[in-house]
């Protein structure tokens with residue numbers, strides 16, 4: 001049985017990845033910051049919990065010694081929620097210490113590294129065709145510090161992989177949604193805001209949305225199919241926020257907002273919310289970063305992942321149905337409005 005190490009086991013992607021790897025028969029060790037959180041998120045599991053922090057890689061790196069593969073999903077990902085510059089943490093966790101972890105992986109003879117980056121690192125094409133793994137965003141075009149950290153990290157990881165002859169397979173997910181988003185991440189937060197009727201209108205923008213379980217499936221599929229350094233967009237399908245609302249209406253029974261918010265208005269509102277958050281120090285739902293993301297209208301191609309990893313993508317209504325139900329069953333304290341999903345129409 002192959003022994004593997006997964007960082008971010010309590011995270012949205014990490015918990016699905018750990019479960020999928022266990023199901024496929026791998027022996028899993030996973031890095032978690034909190035054992036009690038790990039027990040809550042992963043339930044009774046055969047995974048071995050390694051308590052540690054990416055802020056201090058030296059303290060837990062020895063645990064890689066008996067593993068053959070490394071899956072890195074842990075990242076600093078809170079920039080969209082709390083106002084202020086998060087560069088110090090973004091640089092430390094997503095760049096410097098990620099590379100340090102990979103250096104340990106090399107030292108302990110890990111055979112391959114499966115790394116999670118983001119489609120935030122991908123540029124919209126001028127010819128409006130779907131962007132591919134080759135359309136890497138120039139650093140000066142990164143709209144957020146998070147994107148900047150991922151672009152710089154990916155560059156250094158490519159150099160590292162070449163220099164040390166260790167394959168690094170990088171995944172570039174779209175906006176992930178689905179069940180067991182305990183954070184919650186930005187996707188889960190958007191769903192919760194929708195359910196609590198906190199979304200006054202649909203920003204006139206669009207984005208690639210992918211089921212987190214499909215990303216986990218893609219990563220596990222790559223273990224048997226990809227032996228060399230490579231990159232895979234796993235971004236699901238592209239939706240206008242109006243369509244997302246319609247699907248959420250069906251999943252929850254809560255009517256979708258009728259109003260379309262033009263981008264300049266959305267930016268102004270988000271800017272004001274950012275300023276308020278700076279004063280109150282509270283987490284914010286809508287941020288300038290988020291509006292940037294949906295404004296770009298970048299569509300990514302999953303063709304390579306579909307072809308080479310033999311994966312499929314769940315329909316959005318399935319993803320949202322499972323996501324809404326998870327919040328209803330496991331985080332009902334976060335919901336203020338009763339949910340009554342609309343029954344699926346029977347096809348004739």
Ligand SMILES: NC(=O)c1ccc[n+]([C@@H]2O[C@H](COP(=O)([O-])OP(=O)(O)OC[C@H]3O[C@@H](n4cnc5c(N)ncnc54)[C@H](OP(=O)(O)O)[C@@H]3O)[C@@H](O)[C@H]2O)c1
Pocket residue numbers: 007008009010011012013014031032033034037052053054055073074075076077093116117118119172173174175176177183184185186187
């Ligand atoms: N969610 C998306 O829409 C999306 C889209 C594209 C790419 N990504 C990327 O996908 C990966 C997984 O993100 P996610 O959505 O699963 O986010 P998440 O739910 O916030 O998970 C992040 C994980 O990283 C862990 N972590 C953060 N800082 C850490 C530290 N200093 N030491 C150890 N662990 C730490 C967190 O631990 P705690 O549970 O203790 O907080 C959590 O387990 C990240 O690389 C992210 O950038 C996400």
